[in-house]
Amino acid sequence: MALVAAPVLALVCSCGPAPSEPALPSETAAAPKPNLLVISIDTLRADRLGCYGYGRPTSPQIDRLAAEACVFDAAQSASSWTLPSMSTLMTGLSASTHRCTQLSSRLDPSQITLAEMLRDNGYDTAIVASHIFITTSFGLQQGYTHVDTSVVQDEQDITSHEVADRGIEWVTEQARALSRPTVQGLAADHRRAPWMLWLHFFDPHAPYLVHPGISEAFGTESDAERYDGEIAYTDLHVGRLLDALRASPDWNNTIIVIVADHGEEFGEHGHHGHGYSLHEECVRVPLIVRVPGLAARRVLEPVPTIDLVPTLLELTGTKWTHELPGLSLVPALSTGQQVPRRALSEVSWQARQDIRCVQAEGWKYFDFHLGEYDAELLFDKADDRAEHGNAFDAQPERGAQLREQLELELGRARRLSGGYRHQRPGALSPAEEARLSQLGYSGDESSGGVPKEKK
Numbered sequence: 001m002a003l004v005a006a007p008v009l010a011l012v013c014s015c016g017p018a019p020s021e022p023a024l025p026s027e028t029a030a031a032p033k034p035n036l037l038v039i040s041i042d043t044l045r046a047d048r049l050g051c052y053g054y055g056r057p058t059s060p061q062i063d064r065l066a067a068e069a070c071v072f073d074a075a076q077s078a079s080s081w082t083l084p085s086m087s088t089l090m091t092g093l094s095a096s097t098h099r100c101t102q103l104s105s106r107l108d109p110s111q112i113t114l115a116e117m118l119r120d121n122g123y124d125t126a127i128v129a130s131h132i133f134i135t136t137s138f139g140l141q142q143g144y145t146h147v148d149t150s151v152v153q154d155e156q157d158i159t160s161h162e163v164a165d166r167g168i169e170w171v172t173e174q175a176r177a178l179s180r181p182t183v184q185g186l187a188a189d190h191r192r193a194p195w196m197l198w199l200h201f202f203d204p205h206a207p208y209l210v211h212p213g214i215s216e217a218f219g220t221e222s223d224a225e226r227y228d229g230e231i232a233y234t235d236l237h238v239g240r241l242l243d244a245l246r247a248s249p250d251w252n253n254t255i256i257v258i259v260a261d262h263g264e265e266f267g268e269h270g271h272h273g274h275g276y277s278l279h280e281e282c283v284r285v286p287l288i289v290r291v292p293g294l295a296a297r298r299v300l301e302p303v304p305t306i307d308l309v310p311t312l313l314e315l316t317g318t319k320w321t322h323e324l325p326g327l328s329l330v331p332a333l334s335t336g337q338q339v340p341r342r343a344l345s346e347v348s349w350q351a352r353q354d355i356r357c358v359q360a361e362g363w364k365y366f367d368f369h370l371g372e373y374d375a376e377l378l379f380d381k382a383d384d385r386a387e388h389g390n391a392f393d394a395q396p397e398r399g400a401q402l403r404e405q406l407e408l409e410l411g412r413a414r415r416l417s418g419g420y421r422h423q424r425p426g427a428l429s430p431a432e433e434a435r436l437s438q439l440g441y442s443g444d445e446s447s448g449g450v451p452k453e454k455k
């Protein structure tokens with residue numbers, strides 16, 4: 001089925017030829033395409049940001065953007081660790097479709113990324129990776145014309161300042177291109193391709209480091225305190241980047257997304273780190289979308305992060321011809337209304353770990369298999385958002401309904417998977433294995449699937 005999205009650029013931008021300038025007929029017919037800045041922040045829980053109600057000042061810069069954006073209150077990531085979640089953010093496909101679910105998985109080139117589709121629509125595409133999972137080994141650079149992996153970290157490295165610097169360089173260079181001498185009859189935005197820049201910030205990921213001058217305000221003793229300091233440090237540098245864009249002529253024609261790949265557990269359900277479960281603290285992520293010209297609003301209904309790709313395709317007037325399971329969030333961005341959604345999350349990277357969940361109709365249902373432990377879990381998200389009281393035994397009919405919803409989502413994801421080739425998980429190089437081990441991905445797949453607690 002071919003889907004062609006109508007551009008919503010009338011909402012986006014009033015740029016274009018000034019009335020006194022002569023304009024080519026083709027330029028008067030269409031507004032310039034908006035630029036796109038995607039900021040993904042690793043391991044960032046939504047509930048640790050001010051704009052999501054946190055009481056500590058971790059995020060003044062992100063909050064400032066959120067005040068003029070659409071904030072999705074209950075966005076749910078596709079998994080609870082980086083590779084499957086980022087693969088979903090970049091393809092709009094569920095984990096059971098792209099199958100980047102093991103430590104050594106690689107995105108197959110037959111799967112189409114947002115960057116590829118935008119590139120085919122005339123966009124200049126760039127990415128700054130700060131995580132090993134976004135390097136060429138794992139396939140997620142597919143579709144990017146400009147790739148910067150110079151800030152991929154060692155575990156003790158602090159990189160947000162460098163990622164922001166790369167972004168500022170990009171924004172500055174793009175603005176410079178706009179100010180080059182005018183070609184007679186050509187509007188400024190038509191002298192240069194529209195751009196898409198994806199920046200991945202890493203610092204909130206463990207180990208939780210101390211940032212002198214920032215962390216002290218949050219405390220430096222506990223993991224949770226130092227995690228807050230890491231967020232505040234990242235926020236500071238995200239703010240520098242946003243300030244550079246605010247000062248650029250591109251500000252009024254740039255869509256900005258802030259999102260995370262997954263959250264982090266601090267013992268709420270017995271684990272520390274991520275990749276072990278799919279509870280609220282692990283899969284509720286910030287999703288903030290700023291579209292110039294659209295009013296700020298808040299959308300309370302849960303949305304899955306697979307919806308981001310079709311949303312950005314529609315906003316950029318980009319065509320796609322393959323089936324995407326997500327729905328565009330443009331109605332929510334425009335009016336605050338969104339049709340009810342089913343949000344699927346999956347995690348299965350460890351041996352004998354197979355955990356799937358779906359959030360729908362105000363409930364969240366888990367089909368949970370871990371080692372010797374098998375269970376069905378059901379949580380009332382209205383009364384028990386933190387997911388501490390399993391209501392499955394008390395609500396068997398509701399549980400059966402939600403089980404069916406999960407099966408529907410998984411069935412669709414697996415059917416779509418058949419339309420793609422898949423690379424077999426291969427061997428990691430010793431260097432990759434060492435780096436992943438430093439990041440807490442222990443690779444102890446022979447341990448019977450019992451989560452290894454991260455220190």
Ligand SMILES: [Zn+2]
Binds near residue numbers: 261
């Ligand atoms: Zn991550």
